[in-house]
Amino acid sequence: MRSIWSGAISFGLVVIPVKLYSATEQRDIAFRQVHREDAGRIRFRRFCTVDEEEVPYSDIAKGYELPTGDMVVLTDDDLAELPLVTAHRIEVLNFAPGDQVEPIMANKSYYLEPEEAGTRAYVLFRDALERSGKVAVAKVALRQREALAALRVREGVITLETLLWPDEVRKPDFAFLDEDIEVRPQELKMAASLIDTMTEDFEPDQYHDDYREALEALIQAKIEGNDVVRPDGIAPPPRAQLADLAETLRASVAAVKAERGKADGSGKADRSGKADRSSARRSTTPAKAETGDATRTRGTSRTRAKSETPAPSRRKKTA
Structure with a gap:
């Protein structure tokens, strides 16, 4: 924390x-406001109604509006004093x-x-x-x-x-509070009996946010069904970021071994290093071409691989 x-x-x-x-x-599940047609993000600008210009955050102060419409402007320095x-x-x-x-x-x-x-x-x-x-x-x-x-x-x-x-704290102002509503003793007794029957220790862990879980399931279903929109200008993530953990670990081990081989200075390690570099050049060429093609794609496109879209994130709000 x-x-x-x-x-x-x-x-x-x-x-x-x-x-x-x-x-x-x-x-909460983090959402962004987007254009329904192409999933482009909606942005809001700080716009001054007097000079009709966008105002940087550093030029914004607090204003107390009087009944006449006049403003009392308070700056950060005023509040600090x-x-x-x-x-x-x-x-x-x-x-x-x-x-x-x-x-x-x-x-x-x-x-x-x-x-x-x-x-x-x-x-x-x-x-x-x-x-x-x-x-x-x-x-x-x-x-x-x-x-x-x-x-x-x-x-x-x-x-x-x-x-x-x-x-x-607002005062409750409801009409029924002034009405003389009669409750029969037998009804009151039955209600008290029901409360006693349903009484148990409060264990908060046994309760769940059903709406949030249903919303997460809905988002996951859209991901698995490839019902995901990539806005124009957003390139697909590099494949290096999509590798699974095992592949990442194997690549790390290979890199460490290659580094140690260079340190040994042996001719065998040198030849192995040249072979590895040659192989690496051959293996990376298609990947570059693929990334370039994806970057050049215009318009809104549907993702083709399930692994390219992360699971829904949750927003944590603290105050």
């Missing part, structure tokens, strides 16, 4: 230097029973790893927090946004769970 933030836990007068890592990731105490500090405010932090307030989870100099203080805080059965309520600033957070212990590691602010 790669840390995305470094700072310190501020716990009273105790300061514990830590690194922060994303604790979760989304395993904001007096944010929690920019590099996880400031513990108080402790509270864990069940008082409602699940609906949960936003994103992170792992906290101690810096070497703060390991002992980290372990002390972790053990005390776990023994208390409480969560530490804190504030932290990530990506120019201050968030409320809850510190807990999971599998020996302190986790930081960013929380939504109270005004970010």
Whole structure:
């Protein structure tokens, strides 16, 4: 894992230097937006509506629009000068029973790893927090946004769970809440009985993303049926990249032996090397011609070999 933030836990007068890592990731299948007719990739440009020109990313700033349509422009320098105490500090405010932090307030989870100099203080805080059965309520600033957070212990590691602010959680406003709906005792008893019957320990590993698995199967079926489009201008991958592992290992062994033969300086090795080079020249000539023909092919073409198209990749999103 790669840390995305470094700072310190501020716990009273105790300061514990830590690194922060994303604790979760989304395993989505990676798609690109393409033109349906020829599979060409769709690209979006940053276009200014005033001067009608494309704008480089370095010239883009943040703008707050007023009711009049006027803009308040904020640059990176403006934001960097904001007096944010929690920019590099996880400031513990108080402790509270864990069940008082409602699940609906949960936003994103992170792992906290101690810096070497703060390991002992980290372990002390972790053990005390776990023994208390409480969560530490804190504030932290990530990506120019201050968030409320809850510190807990999971599998020996302190986790930081960013929380939504109270005004970010919507109030349920549904008509049935104001209606007097009668539920008969027998119905309630039967519903409770059904819940008891279906109750079991939560084992997340037994659940699967059926939609993602079906999507992967669909993509694989198209690959195996050669229903794959190669956009114009995209050359087929070199055959050297498509060799199987055994062939790659055999080629590596042959290369090492040839190198050792040169080092020996024997006449036999020299003659063998010339023969190998001559054979190599004969064997590579057709491959070059084949690659050239593939490069010169214009228009959209269908792939002919199953091995030329990789299996669907999964996109990992972290924050």
